[in-house]
Amino acid sequence: MHTLNLGILAHVDAGKTSLTERLLHTAGVIDTIGRVDHGSTRTDSLALERRRGITIKSAVVSFTLGTTTVNLIDTPGHPDFIAEVERVLGVLDGAVLVISAVEGVQAQTRVLLRTLRRLRIPTVLFVNKTDRPGARYGSLLESITERLSPDIVAMGSARHLGTRDATGTPFTGADPGFTGALTDLLTRHDDELLAAYVDDPVALTHARLLAALAEQTGRCLVHPVFFGSAATGAGIDALVDGITGLLPAATGDADAPARGTVFKVDRTAGGERTAYVRMVEGTVHAREVLRFRSPDGREGEGKVSAVSVFEDGGEVPVPGVGAGRIARLKGLPDIRIGDSVGAARAQAGRRHFAPPTLETVVVPRRPEDRGALHLALGRLAEQDPLIAVRRDELRKEVSLSLYGEVQKEVIQATLADEFGVDVTFRETTTICLERPAGTGAAVEFIDTEPNPFLATVGLRVAPGPYGSGVEFRREVELGSMPYSLMRAVEEAVHSTLRQGIHGWQVTDCVVTQTHSGYWPRQSHSHGTFDKSMSSTAGDFRNLTPLVLMDALRRAGTQVFEPMHRFRLELPADALGALGPVLARLRAVPGPPETHGTLCTLEGEVPAARVHELQQLLPGLTRGEGALESAFDGHRPVTGPAPDRPRTDHDPLHRKEYLLRTVRRVAG
Known part of the structure; x- marks a missing residue:
């Protein structure tokens, strides 16, 4: 018996949870197929999921198909819950990417397949909802080829599209069109197969082509496409054969270290x-x-x-x-x-999707719920580490990082239903980043005014490669002071850089410790340890933020805002009305491409403006406009840099910092 850990992924409402139900029914696990709109599906177990009809948390369910045990992981489709999808990707042997036969390739569909291909996760495509009015076959295959990948092959035909009688017939070796398409696709990636075909086309039997298809699917080079309907069961048998025959089973040595x-x-x-x-x-x-x-x-x-x-x-x-x-x-x-x-480290913790780019302050309706809110948010954060909780002890406020407005609504409902805490949210704002603009250095010496701490710390800040995060280096010898004090400096550097000159997290920089010094543990004659004449880790933790922010101020920082890459499809005659709106939203469009009465426009738009663009688009395009957008990195902010209120003791202002830290000011 083989094991296959299979992910079901899709844009929201493409029907992946319904497909999960159909596969469970086909395997004999359930007698009645649940419905998302009735809240009766097996994998949507949360009350909130059943009420809203969307998947919020990933769920695992197992069943047997022939000689294969499938651990199927149903994932959310809404982009606000992409963090759930991210965590699943690292454990998959293969995936089924579901596409609606009516809506076709959507924004999240493209993001998901790009990620699956980048991670080399074998993937088959299932075009669902062939029984719905507006379902397509030929034009949809062209769209998949153009917008997802040219390395696809349809595994069967589809008839009676748009009706409850919609069905499909798998292609066989007797179909010359299928054999030709398969040969053309597979020989692109296999020179040996191409040579065999050139020498003797008859030698490429149907069995050999199917074996090559399984091999190339397993290497994520090609993607077989199946058509059907999870609602009626059409095409499910062919999909099952594709899952068990084309996707590779799990591997691993059971006798190796865990x-x-x-x-x-x-x-x-x-x-x-x-x-x-x-x-x-x-x-x-x-x-x-x-x-x-x-x-x-x-x-x-x-x-x-x-x-x-x-x-x-x-x-x-x-x-x-x-x-x-x-x-x-x-x-x-x-x-x-x-x-x-x-004992050994597995590949984990890699980020495959963009981090959250939005932030909001959570306010309990009842002040007495403040403690319960902190506990509840801690529980939510342990389930979703990309949703960071940021506490402001000075203002007694809590901020959450988010992917979108739907996620905010879900968090609000979860806090009320599971923890009994009613909350409201302040206006959603964008999370920016800071990067050093140049190089700056600072140092403070022990027993030298105005340094009130028994520590010597010197730091230099310099820009690092894009996407490198924070790198800490030392130019001082490790033996120049105890390692615990060295470690205190490094930890303080990382925690301090969570808030830069403008209050945003500082990234893509190299921080080098250039000076160190301490007073060893001392005591009076026949006496006990005397803190006033001995350095502690606290001295270094308190001094490091002052030195680091002084160096960062000399280096200067530039604020970067998150940007989305967008693709707009709209009537060509609506382009004129859209132009001024894009300018007001600070979008930077590229040249439009016109195809008959339709126009395609691609460009960049600040992440903070995507939601507004989505709301304005129907009115500007008579409801015919379609918007795709995905995170595309950070760009420098134009105009005055936005500031975020600080939540620490503010080492940018020395007097206030020392009063809050040691209750005194040097000198």
């Missing part, structure tokens, strides 16, 4: 934290002590109290779980999403 990745964390009804783990290699047993490690280097360990795996639509306890399987582990209270389990 290694796996945590892709989801939730809690039981009793509040116990459980971790969803994809085992890469080795075996984890119940009651064994398991080590885990986060991408940022945090380490921990715990005793696994119970192990369960997914079987035939349910969950069953087992003594252990081996390579290639997905399991839930209990008894690890400190484990987090993205952690690697076992």
